[in-house]
Amino acid sequence: MTNYLDSFFSALADPTRRAVVEDLTKGPAPVSALHARHDMALPTFLRHLKVLEDGGLVTSAKKGRVRTVRLHPDALVQGTAWIDTYRMAWEGRLDRLSRLADQLERTRT
Amino acid sequence: MTNYLDSFFSALADPTRRAVVEDLTKGPAPVSALHARHDMALPTFLRHLKVLEDGGLVTSAKKGRVRTVRLHPDALVQGTAWIDTYRMAWEGRLDRLSRLADQLERTRT
DNA sequence: AAGACACTTAGCAGTTAAGCTAAGTAATGA
DNA sequence: TCATTACTTAGCTTAACTGCTAAGTGTCTT
Numbered sequence: 001m002t003n004y005l006d007s008f009f010s011a012l013a014d015p016t017r018r019a020v021v022e023d024l025t026k027g028p029a030p031v032s033a034l035h036a037r038h039d040m041a042l043p044t045f046l047r048h049l050k051v052l053e054d055g056g057l058v059t060s061a062k063k064g065r066v067r068t069v070r071l072h073p074d075a076l077v078q079g080t081a082w083i084d085t086y087r088m089a090w091e092g093r094l095d096r097l098s099r100l101a102d103q104l105e106r107t108r109t
Numbered sequence: 110m111t112n113y114l115d116s117f118f119s120a121l122a123d124p125t126r127r128a129v130v131e132d133l134t135k136g137p138a139p140v141s142a143l144h145a146r147h148d149m150a151l152p153t154f155l156r157h158l159k160v161l162e163d164g165g166l167v168t169s170a171k172k173g174r175v176r177t178v179r180l181h182p183d184a185l186v187q188g189t190a191w192i193d194t195y196r197m198a199w200e201g202r203l204d205r206l207s208r209l210a211d212q213l214e215r216t217r218t
Numbered sequence: 219a220a221g222a223c224a225c226t227t228a229g230c231a232g233t234t235a236a237g238c239t240a241a242g243t244a245a246t247g248a
Numbered sequence: 249t250c251a252t253t254a255c256t257t258a259g260c261t262t263a264a265c266t267g268c269t270a271a272g273t274g275t276c277t278t
Contacts, residue, residue: 064245077196083121086131150267
């Protein structure tokens with residue numbers, strides 16, 4: 001019952017981490033550049049990056065002394081799959097409800 | 110910087126709570142019916158329902174001694190709005206990248 | 219009126235999360 | 249080679265989360 005969705009959604013449940021995802025849509029960036037716009041200690045920030053990486057949202061690679069972080073391809077697509085499934089089920093239900101309402105309406109007139 | 114997305118995403122970061130959302134796509138249900146399929150104490154389960162309600166995913170109303178829980182209309186739609194925004198930005202970027210790749214390809218030949 | 223039913227509240231225990239500082243390692247640049 | 253840069257690791261504190269049990273409140277049902 002527990003799966004990668006736990007870590008995907010908890011990764012997004014924090015404003016700092018969502019801001020990082022937002023930044024990364026502009027392109028890959030080194031840790032230090034990402035850290036620059038957040039007022040917190042580097043080790044704390046690195047923990048956030050690890051959470052994003054564990055959640056499958058970003059990947060990173062180190063070259064020399066610089067670690068470059070980038071959005072994981074398809075991360076957001078795959079992550080929304082769960083929501084989309086139940087969103088469709090729910091919206092389908094709403095559709096059936098309105099068809100039912102239409103039928104009742106027609107029966108009455 | 111902190112907003113309702115924090116509680117929306119953390120509400121979904123738990124398998125029990127996602128299962129409840131899943132159940133509710135079939136229609137509204139009383140607390141006891143939802144609780145029946147989860148092997149945990151009722152107070153614990155009620156806490157999960159509260160997290161879902163705080164996250165704007167479900168609403169509930171009590172009639173007599175029964176509390177009926179239902180999916181909040183548009184909850185999943187609104188909740189995916191954030192992801193969709195950055196998903197589009199990211200996919201747009203990928204599109205630009207592939208156009209660039211095409212151009213480079215053409216330049217070389 | 220009394221018992222059963224459907225939550226509800228209160229409070230406790232163990233675990234995980236988010237922040238910090240201090241100290242360490244590996245790669246550059248002068 | 250020595251200092252600087254760019255992380256990295258270790259360890260600590262506080263707060264929040266997830267589970268429990270025990271006891272309480274209001275609503276039926278008989």
